[in-house]
Amino acid sequence: MSVRLGFIGTGGIARRHLTNCKDHPDVEIVGQCDVVLERAQAAATEFGGNAYQSAEDLYDKEKPDAVVLCTPPFAHGDLEEGAARRGIHFFVEKPVAIDMAMANRVQRVVEETGITTQVGYMFRLAEGPKKARELLATRAVAMVQAHYYMPGLPGPSWWPKMALGGGQLVEQATHMLDLGRFLAGDVKSVTGRTARVRDWTPPAGYEPAPGLLKYADGFEIPDTTGLVMEYESGALGTLSCSMVPQAAWDNGFKVVADGLLVTLEGATARWVGDEEGNLPAGANWANYVLDEFIAAVKDGTGKTSVPYIEGVKSLAVSLAGYESVKRGGGPVEIAELVD
Ligand SMILES: NC(=O)c1ccc[n+]([C@@H]2O[C@H](COP(=O)([O-])OP(=O)(O)OC[C@H]3O[C@@H](n4cnc5c(N)ncnc54)[C@H](O)[C@@H]3O)[C@@H](O)[C@H]2O)c1
Missing domain, CATH: 3.40.50.720 (NAD(P)-binding Rossmann-like Domain)
Incomplete structure (x- = not known):
């Protein structure tokens, strides 16, 4: 049926x-x-x-x-x-x-x-990240370095509003924070910094081209964010994200583990060290x-x-980053946020 x-x-x-x-x-x-x-x-x-x-x-x-x-x-x-x-x-x-x-x-x-x-x-169900997780499961993970760069602002009107979309950290970079948890286990604490490095006010006569926007009225979210994570395992992680307009979407990871360096580009994995190989995401992986x-x-x-609980825990990593900024930059424990 x-x-x-x-x-x-x-x-x-x-x-x-x-x-x-x-x-x-x-x-x-x-x-x-x-x-x-x-x-x-x-x-x-x-x-x-x-x-x-x-x-x-x-x-x-x-x-x-x-x-x-x-x-x-x-x-x-x-x-x-x-x-x-x-x-x-x-x-x-x-x-x-x-x-x-x-x-x-x-x-x-x-x-x-x-x-x-x-x-x-x-990303969790794509072949590349699944292989990366399998390779990392038997090794001490040291550093989980993630980035999420998007070349501008998506069109929906809720996107530039903090109370509606949560900004890039909650809305988009959450993919990397979730994948970091998939690869290296739960996050213990998060320290964050946010910035807005350019003026998003539309200049006179601005006509948006198809695709991401370069300007928007009422833009009230950070356009650039950095996080440092401490994982429960003791590994450290970083997330760099920005939506400042440039040429390309670019997201992925470098994961340093004992004996292995794993690279994820989107959902494609490559690894070098005591084993070597690569694996694409799989057809129609999304x-x-x-x-x-x-x-x-x-x-x-x-x-x-x-x-659902995985979504709750990954959301908590983003929101712990904002909470850290609010509190002046110290680490915020995930356990404070998840019931
Ligand atoms: N996994 C992915 O790759 C991926 C890609 C794009 C978007 N998303 C997520 O999907 C969500 C939606 O994004 P989108 O780009 O489709 O947004 P969108 O604004 O294009 O579409 C959202 C729709 O929801 C409707 N809506 C709002 N409140 C509603 C309610 N209470 N009941 C019924 N309908 C309601 C809106 O009218 C709108 O048509 C976001 O959280 C976004 O992060 C995920």
Whole structure:
């Protein structure tokens, strides 16, 4: 039997998941929901299902087995709780929330209801990072050096607003912070610095070109951030991220371990030392994370690689960075933030 799937938040990323699900042999798309009803209607026309403006209506009328939540960072909490309390499994895009109160609350409901969850940290299921984790598991890891550079500001209006998107550290660099935890285990404490190094006010006559923006009114987030992490294992880590406009997206890792240097470029791994090799991400690797969730719901195993709690812990690393800045630069313990 197919998994009866609903989509909540039918904007940019939802289209990738909808395209994956449209001809998926194990999926029946039953509903589309967006607070902007026309978006839900457009998705329903293109990909199937009935259109809704309210998630509760979709939950109660379609009674889906599972939903895919693709809402912005601020629009979480009630959507997950509403699904879980009805026994509806959910896949949620990263970051799982805008603050820890929201994330901890949903985690409690997930534990109470025992539903199946998965967070859209797609790098974890790609072949390169999986091989890197396997290689690092038997070695002492010393340094987990990550970077996330994006050449400008994404288009959605919530992006430059701290209370809506959480800035680059919460919204995008979370991929690297989550992957750091996947490669080297949990983070113990975080020290952060943030900066805004350029004026983002649109100059007179600025006409945005397609793609990322160079300027935006009301830009209120840092454009450059550095973190130092101490891992539970004793390893150290750094994250450098910036969204100052330049030529290219660039993200990845150098991981130094006893006898091995591992490089991740995007989701492709290379390693040199007492072993040598390389492994690309795999074809259509960005879809594996949703495919695995669908299989776990269909088979009833409930076993997923990135359950909700992983999203809570990775969000906590970003927010500990901001908290460190607020407190004047000292380390903030993750245990302070996760219930
Ligand atoms: N894993 C990835 O590679 C990846 C890529 C892109 C985006 N994302 C994540 O997906 C999320 C959404 O990003 P996006 O680029 O698609 O944003 P978007 O703004 O393009 O789309 C979000 C949609 O959600 C709708 N929405 C807002 N509140 C809602 C609510 N309460 N109920 C129903 N609909 C609601 C909006 O109207 C909008 O259509 C973000 O958290 C982002 O980080 C993940």
